[in-house]
Amino acid sequence: MTIAELMRQPSAWLAVGAGEGPVVSSRIRLARNVKDAAFPGWAGAEECERLWNRIEPAVRRVASLQPAESLAMGALDELERQILFERHLISREQAEKTKGSGLILRRDESLSAMVNEEDHLRLQGMRPGLSLRAIWEEVDRLDTEIEQRIEYAFSPKLGYLTACPTNVGTGMRASVMLHLPGLVLMNEINPVIKGMGKIGLAVRGLWGEGTEATGNMFQISNQMTLGDTEEQIVAVIEQIVQEIVEHERNARERLLERRETVVRDHVGRAYGILSHAHILTSKEALDLLSGLRLGIDLGILSTVSRRVVDELMLLTQPGHLQKLESKALKPKERDRYRARLVRERLTGSDRRRGEQIKE
Amino acid sequence: MLCESCKENEATVHLTQVIDGAIKKLHLCEACAAKSGIDIQGPLSITDILLGMGIQKPADLPDAERTCPRCHMRRTDFKKTGRFGCAACYEAFAEELPPLLKAMHRSDHHTGKVPSRESLRVRASAELESLQQKMDKAIAAENFEEAARLRDAIVACRRRMNEPEARATP
Ligand SMILES: [Zn+2]
Ligand SMILES: [Zn+2]
Numbered sequence: 001m002t003i004a005e006l007m008r009q010p011s012a013w014l015a016v017g018a019g020e021g022p023v024v025s026s027r028i029r030l031a032r033n034v035k036d037a038a039f040p041g042w043a044g045a046e047e048c049e050r051l052w053n054r055i056e057p058a059v060r061r062v063a064s065l066q067p068a069e070s071l072a073m074g075a076l077d078e079l080e081r082q083i084l085f086e087r088h089l090i091s092r093e094q095a096e097k098t099k100g101s102g103l104i105l106r107r108d109e110s111l112s113a114m115v116n117e118e119d120h121l122r123l124q125g126m127r128p129g130l131s132l133r134a135i136w137e138e139v140d141r142l143d144t145e146i147e148q149r150i151e152y153a154f155s156p157k158l159g160y161l162t163a164c165p166t167n168v169g170t171g172m173r174a175s176v177m178l179h180l181p182g183l184v185l186m187n188e189i190n191p192v193i194k195g196m197g198k199i200g201l202a203v204r205g206l207w208g209e210g211t212e213a214t215g216n217m218f219q220i221s222n223q224m225t226l227g228d229t230e231e232q233i234v235a236v237i238e239q240i241v242q243e244i245v246e247h248e249r250n251a252r253e254r255l256l257e258r259r260e261t262v263v264r265d266h267v268g269r270a271y272g273i274l275s276h277a278h279i280l281t282s283k284e285a286l287d288l289l290s291g292l293r294l295g296i297d298l299g300i301l302s303t304v305s306r307r308v309v310d311e312l313m314l315l316t317q318p319g320h321l322q323k324l325e326s327k328a329l330k331p332k333e334r335d336r337y338r339a340r341l342v343r344e345r346l347t348g349s350d351r352r353r354g355e356q357i358k359e
Numbered sequence: 360m361l362c363e364s365c366k367e368n369e370a371t372v373h374l375t376q377v378i379d380g381a382i383k384k385l386h387l388c389e390a391c392a393a394k395s396g397i398d399i400q401g402p403l404s405i406t407d408i409l410l411g412m413g414i415q416k417p418a419d420l421p422d423a424e425r426t427c428p429r430c431h432m433r434r435t436d437f438k439k440t441g442r443f444g445c446a447a448c449y450e451a452f453a454e455e456l457p458p459l460l461k462a463m464h465r466s467d468h469h470t471g472k473v474p475s476r477e478s479l480r481v482r483a484s485a486e487l488e489s490l491q492q493k494m495d496k497a498i499a500a501e502n503f504e505e506a507a508r509l510r511d512a513i514v515a516c517r518r519r520m521n522e523p524e525a526r527a528t529p
Contacts, residue, residue, distance in 0.1 A: 033446060037445070038429075038430045038444055038445040039442065041440070041442050042442070042443075042445065118442070143472075144475065147474045147475065148475075153445075154473070154474055154477050155449065155469075156469070156477070156481065158468075158469055159471060159472075160469075161446040164441060164443075165443070165459050166463050168460075168464075223463070224464045224465045226463070226464035226466065226467065227465030227468065227469075228465055229470050230471050230472055
């Protein structure tokens with residue numbers, strides 16, 4: 001499978017048109033290491049390549065990953081690695097690696113294994129909506145299949161041993177992506193974020209470019225990996241997310257009740273700018289697309305489908321945009337191509353009739 | 360807004376981190392964010408913060424150059440990166456761990472999943488211990504028939520303990 005083929009399918013973390021409401025997707029990542037081998041960051045390039053040659057054939061063949069694809073980072077160019085990063089299949093750290101590092105994924109992207117990132121293995125499951133329990137079952141099964149072939153570094157007292165002691169124990173990071181424009185617009189997001197911290201959960205904005213929560217997208221995840229069971233970690237996050245979703249729904253209801261014109265104006269302006277702008281930064285695009293998503297959820301915007309909005313959230317990212325245009329673009333150029341792409345997708349206009357972007 | 364680190368470039372990476380219930384904001388340019396290893400989509404690394412704050416170093420002198428016998432990582436290497444070199448580092452730098460684990464985690468004891476070969480091993484070693492005790496008792500009571508039966512059971516148990524490992528070696 002090539003990266004171009006990958007781009008023709010919806011990303012597992014931003015599944016196109018998945019249900020309505022604030023929950024975008026869920027993800028679980030397990031850190032695992034091979035017994036008696038130095039961790040990738042300390043092992044050196046040669047050793048990492050040896051490890052990749054040993055781990056790759058074993059992991060590629062496990063039942064859970066079928067039909068499996070294997071992508072060696074060294075065989076991909078920078079843009080292709082950026083695209084994998086934007087699809088949440090590899091980390092930024094791994095996107096900078098080349099030889100001795102790679103990704104093995106099931107074709108639908110919902111189950112994958114990063115090899116030689118910070119740890120020898122980072123197993124990952126992703127699904128739309130709030131589905132941590134189902135993901136845990138699947139990732140657990142994948143992990144059990146792999147441990148039949150590879151012996152892990154494990155200590156009865158400390159659990160799975162990881163390069164960074166923040167991950168030791170279960171090695172598990174469970175996270176849920178939430179779209180919370182209601183709480184942001186009602187100025188009620190800060191107490192929610194504070195509350196999360198008190199119970200040991202981390203909240204962060206999703207995208208790096210722009211303000212702390214571009215597009216009103218937040219990611220909630222556990223910080224602690226040692227002491228609780230995997231089931232306990234999953235249960236706490238699922239419960240808290242349900243509470244946040246409740247808050248968000250309330251905030252949206254009150255918004256509509258008390259400030260209906262303001263909300264309609266917010267959504268309408270977002271649509272107006274997106275369908276007419278000729279220069280769009282990544283941050284501006286995501287913030288305005290968030291407005292459209294809210295409008296669709298609230299039933300006050302019917303001319304755009306949720307599918308188109310979700311697709312644009314991914315395609316306006318720098319890597320996807322450049323691959324789509326089949327050329328490298330400088331940031332300023334990207335802003336113009338991005339605006340054209342958004343106009344085309346929102347208004348259904350044809351590129352051949354659309355204006356050419358002057359180089 | 361200027362980057363808090365280099366104070367030159369425009370800050371485009373804005374991170375909100377929650378540490379012990381307090382919201383901490385960090386404004387960096389992309390270059391500095393990348394340099395400090397901030398993975399924008401990854402989990403927060405509180406090691407970096409903790410190590411940066413210099414969690415009490417147990418008397419810096421004698422073990423300043425403590426080294427992992429397996430991977431030769433030195434204590435100073437670990438302090439620099441916050442990452443261990445290999446699984447044996449957890450033993451080699453065991454003294455560093457309690458304050459770190461305490462600050463990072465719920466407890467210092469794993470209660471989650473155990474690899475199946477590991478749980479086999481744990482179960483087998485408990486069984487082995489109990490068989491051994493029974494055999495000692497049988498010998499002391501000069502019940503040699505029983506002792507011989509127990510010895511066979513111990514041999515079988517030992518074999519089972521080694522099997523999964525032998526099979527797994529690639
Ligand atoms: Zn800077
Ligand atoms: Zn070591």
